[in-house]
Amino acid sequence: MGTPKPFFLWRHLNKLRWLSLSIVFAMLVALPFMHVYQTFTAAHAYDLLAPSEKQLYDVMETLTAVFTEDPAEDLDAIKGNTWSGSFFGLQLSDPLAVAGQMAAGLKVYAPFLLTALIPVLFTLLLGRFFCGWICPATLLYELNTNVSTWLSRLGFKVGNRHFDRRLKYAVLGVGLLLSAATGSVLMAAIYPPAIVGRELYYAFALGGFGAGTLFFVGTLLFDTLVARRGFCRYVCPGGALYSLLGRYRLVRIRRIAESCNDCAKCNAVCEFGLDPLRDHFGQECNNCTACIAVCPTQAMTFVLRPTDIPEQGPGHLGKQYLRAHSEKGSIDAAP
Amino acid sequence: MQRRSALQRLIRGAALLAAASLPYGMARLTTPEARAQIRSPGRNNERNHIRPPGALKDDAAFVAACIGCGLCGEVCPPRCIRFHDRDGGGKANTPYINPEEKGCTLCNKCMVACPTEALVETPLNEIDMGIAQIDRAACYPWVDRGICGACVSVCPLGERAIGFEMWNQYRPVIKDGCVGCGLCVEVCPEPSLPIWIVDRAQGTVVKHKV
Numbered sequence: 001m002g003t004p005k006p007f008f009l010w011r012h013l014n015k016l017r018w019l020s021l022s023i024v025f026a027m028l029v030a031l032p033f034m035h036v037y038q039t040f041t042a043a044h045a046y047d048l049l050a051p052s053e054k055q056l057y058d059v060m061e062t063l064t065a066v067f068t069e070d071p072a073e074d075l076d077a078i079k080g081n082t083w084s085g086s087f088f089g090l091q092l093s094d095p096l097a098v099a100g101q102m103a104a105g106l107k108v109y110a111p112f113l114l115t116a117l118i119p120v121l122f123t124l125l126l127g128r129f130f131c132g133w134i135c136p137a138t139l140l141y142e143l144n145t146n147v148s149t150w151l152s153r154l155g156f157k158v159g160n161r162h163f164d165r166r167l168k169y170a171v172l173g174v175g176l177l178l179s180a181a182t183g184s185v186l187m188a189a190i191y192p193p194a195i196v197g198r199e200l201y202y203a204f205a206l207g208g209f210g211a212g213t214l215f216f217v218g219t220l221l222f223d224t225l226v227a228r229r230g231f232c233r234y235v236c237p238g239g240a241l242y243s244l245l246g247r248y249r250l251v252r253i254r255r256i257a258e259s260c261n262d263c264a265k266c267n268a269v270c271e272f273g274l275d276p277l278r279d280h281f282g283q284e285c286n287n288c289t290a291c292i293a294v295c296p297t298q299a300m301t302f303v304l305r306p307t308d309i310p311e312q313g314p315g316h317l318g319k320q321y322l323r324a325h326s327e328k329g330s331i332d333a334a335p
Numbered sequence: 336m337q338r339r340s341a342l343q344r345l346i347r348g349a350a351l352l353a354a355a356s357l358p359y360g361m362a363r364l365t366t367p368e369a370r371a372q373i374r375s376p377g378r379n380n381e382r383n384h385i386r387p388p389g390a391l392k393d394d395a396a397f398v399a400a401c402i403g404c405g406l407c408g409e410v411c412p413p414r415c416i417r418f419h420d421r422d423g424g425g426k427a428n429t430p431y432i433n434p435e436e437k438g439c440t441l442c443n444k445c446m447v448a449c450p451t452e453a454l455v456e457t458p459l460n461e462i463d464m465g466i467a468q469i470d471r472a473a474c475y476p477w478v479d480r481g482i483c484g485a486c487v488s489v490c491p492l493g494e495r496a497i498g499f500e501m502w503n504q505y506r507p508v509i510k511d512g513c514v515g516c517g518l519c520v521e522v523c524p525e526p527s528l529p530i531w532i533v534d535r536a537q538g539t540v541v542k543h544k545v
Contacts, residue, residue: 032409036414038412043412072412079409086450106399170354173355175359190358190362198418205414212362215365
C-alpha cells in the first residue's frame, strides 16, 4: 500500500544505456579495422604486407578466428553505420536518411523506404530513443558534458545559454528544402551520427579524417562554450524528426508526485534540459532514464500512455508545506 | 499597428530561416575543397575519377540518390571505392574509384550492399563505368619501345574487352566489351599513364590533333 514504487531494475537502465552506446561506438571503431583485415585476406598476400599491416592482420585474426573461418565473406554480416547499415542481412536506415533522399530525388524508392520501417516503428513506441541509446555521437556529447562539468568546477566558464527548441524543426525543414533544391542529401553533412560513423571509417580504413570531423569538433565546442548539449537540443535535424515521430510515444517517463521531494536533481541531470520536476517531458524526451537513475526517492517510473500526465504540482514535501502554509498562514508551522 | 506586427513576424521568420540554414553553411565551409573554390573558383582537380559499377549514369541522379553511408566502400574487397570526403557541396561523401590507385575487380558486392537505387545490381556485361582509352602516342608497344601487354593480361573480361592489334601483335586495342573497371590503368607501367577511363561516347582511341 502507499505510493507506487518503480520496478527496481529501472534505476539501472542508465548503465545499460551506457553499455549500449559504448557497444555501438566500439563497433563503429572495429568495423573499419575488420574491413581492412578482410581486404588483406581477400588478397591472399600476407607476405606483401608492411610490418604494421601484418600486426593488424595478426591481431584481427586472433580476434575473429573464434567466429569465422572465412573472414572475407563472414565479416560482411555487420557493415555500415547508424546512418545506414546491414545487420545479419537486415538492412536498417535512419529515417532522416530516407526523408532526405526522398527530398533530394523527389521520388520514393520503396526498398530504401522499407529499411527505415523498423526504426520508425520503434520511434513511434519509444520516442526519441535513438538519441539516448544508440547514436554514436551521443556517447561523445555526453562525455563532453562531463568534461564541461569538470572544467566548470575548475573555474572555467562553460556556456549554458538557452535557445528556442523549435530551431531544430526549422533546421529539418530548411534541410529538406535545400536537399530538394540542390539535389543532394545535405543533412548527411550536419547530422552527427552520420558524420561520426563515416569519419571513423575514413580515418581507420581510408587513412584520413574527412571534412566532417572539423564540423563535429565545432559542435563539441558549441556544446562546451555556448549551450550545454546545444547541438542535440537546438540544431540536430535527426533529433527533430525523431521528436516529431515520437510525439505520441507509448512508453514515457512519469513522476510519482507522492514520492517526489522536489529536489530537482532530475532537471539538473536531464541532458535535453527538460523539466521532469514539473512533469514537462514533451516530445523531446529520449527515454534515456538518467532521471530515474538519479532520483533519490524513486519517484520516477515508466508509464504506458500516449501523452504526458498533466502537471501534478509539487511533491510530498512541497504539498505538506503548502497545506501548512494555507491552513495556519505561517511558515513555522510546517512539520 | 497591424502592419508593424506583420513586419515583425516576417523579420522573425527570416531570422529563423537564416539561423536554420547556418549549420548547412558551416558544414559547407568546413570542407577544404569549398575553401579552395572560394580562393580560386573554377578549379577542378578531379581526374580519372569514375563512379562505382552499377551507378546511375546521370551523375545528378546518382548524387540525389546517394545518402553517403559508405556501405559500398565498406564491402569493397580491394578497397578501391573511395569517397569525396573533403569535398563540399552535392557530391560530398559520394563514392568514386580512382583507377590510378586501385581498379575495380567487378565483384558485385557494392551493388548488392547499396541500400538506395544509387548503385543498381547490374549483370557483368551491362556494367558501364566508362571505357578505357589508349593514347597511341605514349603506349610503349604503340611507339615501338618494347613489348608490354600488362593491360591485356590483367583484364578480367579478357578477349571481349581488350586484345592485340591484328598487324602488330604487341599493340593493345580496346574493344566494345570493356566496362571501364580500370584494372589496366592500375597496372600500366608507363609513368604518364597512356591508358585511362573515359566516357563511352569518347571512344577508345585518343584523337590527337596534328
